[in-house]
Amino acid sequence: xxxxxxxxxxxxxxxxxxxxxxxxxxxxxxxxxxxxxxxxxxxxxxxxxxxxxxxxxxxxxxxxxxxxxxxxxxxxxxxxxxxxxxxxxxxxxxxxxxxxxxxxxxxxxxxxxxxxxxxxxxxxxxxxxxxxxxxxxxxxxxxxxxxxxxxxxxxxxxxxxxxxxxxxxxxxxxxxxxxxxxxxxxxxxxxxxxxxxxxxxxxxxxxxxxxxxxxxxxxxxxxxxxxxxxxxxxxxxxxxxxxxxxxxxxxxxxxx
Numbered sequence: 334x335x336x337x338x339x340x341x342x343x344x345x346x347x348x349x350x351x352x353x354x355x356x357x358x359x360x361x362x363x364x365x366x367x368x369x370x371x372x373x374x375x376x377x378x379x380x381x382x383x384x385x386x387x388x389x390x391x392x393x394x395x396x397x398x399x400x401x402x403x404x405x406x407x408x409x410x411x412x413x414x415x416x417x418x419x420x421x422x423x424x425x426x427x428x429x430x431x432x433x434x435x436x437x438x439x440x441x442x443x444x445x446x447x448x449x450x451x452x453x454x455x456x457x458x459x460x461x462x463x464x465x466x467x468x469x470x471x472x473x474x475x476x477x478x479x480x481x482x483x484x485x486x487x488x489x490x491x492x493x494x495x496x497x498x499x500x501x502x503x504x505x506x507x508x509x510x511x512x513x514x515x516x517x518x519x520x521x522x523x524x525x526x527x528x529x530x531x532x533x534x535x536x537x538x539x540x541x542x543x544x545x546x547x548x549x550x551x552x553x554x555x556x557x558x559x560x561x562x563x564x565x566x567x568x569x570x571x572x573x574x575x576x577x578x579x580x581x582x583x584x585x586x587x588x589x
Contacts, residue, residue: 406464
């Protein structure tokens with residue numbers, strides 16, 4: 334008997350099957366209810382609507398604005414997480430100080446932070462803040478674990494031979510931290526898009542993808558909803574692939 338193995342790649346046949354099921358469900362809804370197409374539009378309707386949206390200036394302005402805020406929050410939190418993880422590795426006091434904050438961010442529902450942040454921030458900056466907040470715990474904790482996993486014998490040898498810290502950073506710490514950072518980034522990229530779009534749907538900044546999703550819900554424009562969702566998925570995947578490629582390239586340079 335052939336042993337089953339896990340596959341993490343998207344297969345074309347699986348996508349086609351789900352699209353056919355979606356089309357079939359849409360046809361059933363349209364047949365059973367007078368306005369069934371409002372409850373579930375078909376893949377063809379969603380694709381047609383996406384084509385109509387993609388030629389408008391407002392569409393690209395919304396995509397650019399939301400992507401800039403959400404990915405900006407991700408990059409900001411990555412930088413902050415790396416710096417604070419390094420500080421925590423050097424000082425137990427810093428680690429103990431940050432622990433309650435990290436635990437709170439992990440435990441508190443994101444909607445609570447969104448509502449609280451609306452008191453402090455303008456709606457246009459909300460997605461940046463929420464994205465950064467959600468990304469911080471996985472990046473900080475994984476980088477801290479990566480620093481802790483650095484080879485103790487290599488570090489001791491480096492101290493004995495008085496190897497400069499810059500060389501220790503590149504030859505010992507970076508190879509230890511990058512795999513952990515990569516795992517954190519892969520997880521955090523998905524989190525930041527979900528949290529950032531949720532913040533936009535609640536805060537409704539003008540000219541954002543979150544506002545477009547909210548309007549699609551209010552007016553029962555399910556084809557718009559699916560079209561915008563497809564755009565969000567594609568942009569998220571593109572950003573993830575590009576960022577992880579950059580991390581892998583850096584890891585390759587570090588071991589050379």
